[in-house]
Amino acid sequence: MALAFYNTLTGKKETFESLEPRVVRMYNCGPTVYNRAHIGNFRAYLFADTLRRWLECSGFEVRQVMNITDVGHLLDDADDGEDKIEAQAKREKRDPWEISRGHTETFMKDLAALGCEPAFVYPKASEHIPEMLEMIDGLVAKGFAYQVGEDVYFEVKKFPRYGRLSGNTVDSLAAGSRIEVREEKRHPADFALWKSDAHHIMKWESRYGQHGFPGWHIECSAMARKHLGDKIDIHTGGEDNIFPHHESEIAQSECFTGQPFATFWMHTKFLQVDGGKMSKSLGNVYSIDDIRAKGFEPRHLRFCLLRGHYRQPLNFTWPILAESKAALENLDDLAARLRRAQGGQGAAASADDGLEEVADAMDEFRAAMDDDLNTPRAIAALMKLRTHAIEERLGSMAAAQGLKFLENTANKVLGCIRVAEETLDDEIESAIAARQDARKRRDFKESDRIRDELLAQGIVLEDTPKGVIWKRKS
């Protein structure tokens, strides 16, 4: 089956084809760095990483760009109101630049802890002001934008396709407008490309005035164009980005360049926590540190998030995370079992026993990922392979193939299974050898003592007809 993704723009699953053969240009809407990113935010960033990894597994070179919004994102994504970063700076009585720098650093550390591959570039909005002004000036010159005082607005009526991505119409936006509309706007849905505020700390001089700063939407249009060009293959974000953010990006970019902007628009559903929206008042806005504080590793969270399809609702609770940890350890165990069977330690009758089962699992995994990145179905294929491994139905050749697939494909995209052979400390190894000696001498008291001692260190021994095997206690 061909690689296909659900495209928000068309409302359909479509076969993926890149603009340039074997190269994918992908832009991911990144964080607004006014606070610590929470696990719900990471659902969207992890989706971007999974998409990039699967495209790479499928033979593409992926030019991935994820922006850092460090200025201009107003509260409630609205067109008026305070800048999120400046508002936070006021609350903390700190410099807004210091706030955005600190949270950017933490964000990069959290991404790495979750095992996300580094993007090609992480452009910062504040470092792309000339590129934004170039587009704003161009939109004004072409008659798509107009100046009011020192502000510049995009005129939505000039772009008939405005609303196509989100399903809104310009007329319905006028009727349903919640925000108090500035009188000077020609239409309530017109949005700011450039805003002026003498009290803003993060501000720049332009032909429109002394104290300006960019609107959030133009930032992404300008950064995508700078780093990927006028046309890109995939643009991603959370479902909350569809409107007004992505709708406005399309309008600005397409009016400026006169070409279609992104071929595929892909959006991740929100993560629910405890069955609802996470909130500060409920105390369930969790960060990666909260995950660690409860004794979990970031890779357990990664797996927990991958167990849900990105377009389906997903609920997070601590018991669900514990269950995900156990399930991931089953996949660690699959790797260990395949390694042993590859070494001829299994009970399978002949080397090519189980070849068909392994081939089925590989096909099913690939088909699931090709089908709009269906990670839960792909994971289920690996769990089924583990059942065959437990039943010792895999000969050495089948196990070798399975292990190679797990290392080079499945875990290249899932990125959280322990597939590498663990090396034991010398001390533990000699303890296992000493226990074997004791058993040979039929000194079971001593062999039990050594086994208990290892157990206290978290090493579980299992005696099998083919010798002793060990694993880490879960």
Ligand SMILES: [Zn+2]
């Ligand atoms: Zn964006």
